[in-house]
Structures are given as structure tokens and as C-alpha cells.
Amino acid sequence: MPHQDDGYTFPLLEGITRTPVRYPNRYGLTIAADLYHAADLDLTVSHPGIVIGPPHGGVKEQGPGVYAQQMARRGFVTLGFDPSHNGESSGQPRHITSPELFAEDFSAGVDYLGTLGFIDRDRLGVIGICGSGGFALSAAQVDHRIKAVATAAMYDISGVAREGWQHSSTPEERQKALTDLAAQRWADVDAGEAALSPTFPSAIPDGLDPVTAEFFEYYVTDRGRHPRSIGGFTITSGQAHINFGSLRHLAEISPRPVLMVTGDVAHSRWFSDELFEQAQEPKELLVVPGARHIDLYDRPEAIPFDALERFFAESLQ
Template identity: 60%
Template structure:
């Protein structure tokens, strides 16, 4: 096994190519294209577009998923969301529910125009925050024929309602007032201020959820210099105004697979989305797994389940 700019070893059974394409906003999306080493480009393959955990980049967890699915015979791309990683877009590190959702459809544009991809057999995988974006894209992009999420976060719900829906109307209005003030500051400064970025080392005394994320993003386990953790503060206005999972039942009859860890702090997002979705749907629990364990722990990520799900529903 060899390594390059990824946080994981590259497989000898796949080929990886850096590619790029524009979304409908004209932003250039950077992606890694993973192909089976023995691909026969005269044939048509099932393809997957795979989104990163929120704040992550394609060289981390999304790349692990894309590479492993390519080892199993799929064509797969892992992409950087607009404004982040190696994708274009100014100002840098904007977080946009609308554009991040569009990035999934742009991936379908790209895959469906490859001569070796069957454009009627394209699925999506969203990890953490991109799980919500993948589902949102599928609501309106019927070219996405099957959707799987892993450790899903609904970022619009977090921003609008607070963690575990704990934000009151008074607190929400106070935060919106702060965001309005921040817009004036950003305008006067000529550039937007970011939320705190990942530190160089893991500090002591962290709450359990932050500690878990830092275990992945800050420690050598998952650290990548393009994954800084910070977004523009005023990005939160879009999430508070753009509910991602409204009308989730409209995805039916296309199937959805929700994968969550037994011990994940985020499991309520998958459980609630599962209730909102219409059949066919499945909620799959990974024993002894936390939220971040479904980013990179290949012995826990249920790749057999993912393969059977997409083989069954895209063939």
C-alpha cells in the first residue's frame, strides 16, 4: 500500500484521478475519481457521488468510502464542497446549504457524462453533514436513484434549533441579532470572519462531543491541512432559513439507507429522518460505534451492507 495526500493508505486495486467540474453556480468542484483497477471502459458501471463530513475534505473519510466502493467494482467520486478544500468559490470557507446540496447534483452531472457510467444507476452517500445535503439533493434530483447516509447530521436543524432542539425563540432571535451585527463588521472589514478553526493540539477540558471531533480532525488519525474546521460566521443565516429535510418523503419510491453508530451522539438525526422518510427505507445500527467511527474505521463501517444496498437498488 502507498500513501499520498490522503489520510489513509491507497489501495493497489484502484486508480485515483484528480478531476474537476463546475456546478450550476459556476463554482469549480474538485474531486477524486476512484476507479476499479481492472475497469473495462467499454462497459457501463454503477456510480456513487460521496460527500465529506461537515468541515472535512475529500482526502479524509469520503475518500475512504470512495476507494472501498471502487475496490468493490463501483465508480466513485469524493468531492470537496464549494468554497472549501481544493474547490473554488469566494470568499473562502463559506458554508451554504443550497450550494452544498447542489454540489451533489454537480457530481451526478459529471458521473453521468462518463462513457463507462450508466447514468440510470447513480447513487449518493452522505457522511455526517453531507448526509443532509445528499438527502436534500435527492428530493429534487431524481437522477439520484438510491441514497445512503452515515452518522448523519441535519446542519439546518442544529443551526435553527440548537443541539437537541434546545434553542428557545428568544435565544434564536438574539443570535440572529448577533449575525446581523456581524454582517456590518464583515462589510466594514472587507472580508468575513470565521468561526474558530481547529487548534494545533487538543486542549484539555473539552465537552464530550467536541473532544470526539478533535480526536479525528486534530489528532493524526484524520488531520488534513485543508480541513480547518472554521466557516464564515454569517453562513449560519442560510442554515436557519433553509430546512434541509422538509418533504423528505418525496424521495420515495427511491430507497434510503440510514447508517448510525450505536453509541453516536448524533443518532437522533438519523432516527428522526427515518421516521420522516417514506418507504422503502432502512435504519441500520452499527454496534459499538460512535459518530466519528463511521468516518474512517473500516472494520466498523458496514461496507458489505452498502454494497448490497446499492447493488440491489441500482441494478
């Protein structure tokens, strides 16, 4: 269970207001989110807003809230959300992962912020943490209302599904994966429900590889554990990610600015390095000394909030 009595994995900062909200995405699903702003914010004038997505498999009570309250402290109105079919957001079956839906959830957050009387619709940005980094970039490729994009410890989930870790998959391996997914669909049909990939255990086992051990350090211990963040997704979701592929239109975000934040010892750093090369100006790559992947989920001393404040203050003028 979360180590906060209020169900969150972090304490709410003094002087910050957090309000649970609900709104629809364009598929008619109800998105559960938390709206943050400074308690003394002047609501009679318009402010910039930022939509913040969680790591792949995460929920709003984890990393999104850490980012949201810190950016709210710096004068932004922020929204941390649960992706469709996950957390407290609606959608059946539960625990689908979808590149289309998860990108749409960023646009739905923009929709919601734009309904608030104290938001300037021309000053809206997004932050994607881990897997949401790829989905945030995907949303910005086609949604010109998103004026600036920041990613933190970014993963391109769909790119890995199609091409493997650091593009290591062969065409034969991809076809084998699709054959396995086809068999899984028949298994789901026969069972009457969608099977899930493995979920997080109750305790950290021995003998883990370094990347899995790092994720378990966050999701399985009191640091980040949450009952709605289970780690598993419907297995057949893999078809959508393989079909979607990588971020093919990344360059088209320009001339809107992109900031990619990663750690110099993060196992995911190669995503940011590679996609930064593909992005067009204006763009910025910020490498945090000594930061691992999960340190950019929730460690205020590692997350460069001052740089994020500068980026969005300049981008959302």
C-alpha cells in the same frame, strides 16, 4: 499534515485507481474531486456510480476517499468531492457553508459522472457522511436522477442551526442568533473580509466536552488532520442555514430507497433515528454496534461496507 506522503489520510488500496478531476457546478464554481474505480474495470461497458460527500468541514482526502475506494473495490465508480468554497474547490470567500451549495455539489457530481462513457446515467446514487448526509438527502429531494441515498453518522446542519440540538432552541434564542448575525455582517463589511468561526487548534486542549473531544480526536490528530480541513466557516453562513431549516420534503424521496447508517453509541444517532421515522418506504436504518460518530468516518472495521454494497447493488440495478 496528513500522515500519508501523498496528502491523503489513508493508504490507497491495491488494485484501485484514483484520478483527480475538476468540473463545474451550476453556479460556475469548479469542484475538485477524486474519481475511483477498480484498476481492471471494463471501461467498454456501463457501470453504476456513487457520489460521496465529506463531513461538514471535511475534504476529499479524508472520509470520502475511504468510502470511495472501498465501494470501488466492490465494482462501483465513485467520486469523492470537496464542497464549494472549501478544500481545492473554487469559490470566494473561502470556507462558506451553504445548504443550497452543498446540496448542489451532489447534483454536480451526478452531472460529472453522467459525462463519462462508462457510466449508466440511470444507476447513480449518493453517500453523505456526517453533515453531507443532510445535504445528500436535500439533493435527492429535488434531483430525481439520484436513484438511492445512503447516509453515515448523519448530521442535519441546517436543522440544528434553526431549531437547536434536539430541537432545544426557543424562538427568542433564534431571534437573538439572527440579531448577532446581523451585527456580524456589519463587522464583516467594516473589516472588508468575512470572519471565521473558531478553527481547529494545533493540539488537543484539556477540559473538552465529550462531543468536541471526539471531533478533535479525528481532525486534530494524525488520524484525520488535513491542512485544508480547518474546522471554521464564515460566521454569517449561519443566516442561510437558519433560513433553510430542516429537511421538510424528505418523504418525497420515496419510492427511491434510503439507507441510514449510525452507531449505537454515536452522539449523532438521534438525527438518523428521527429522520428515519420521517422518511417513507423503502428505507432502512442500520445501527452499528459499538460505533461512535467519528468511527463511521474512516474505520473500515466499523463501516458496514458489505451492507452499503448490497444496498446500492439492489437499488441501482
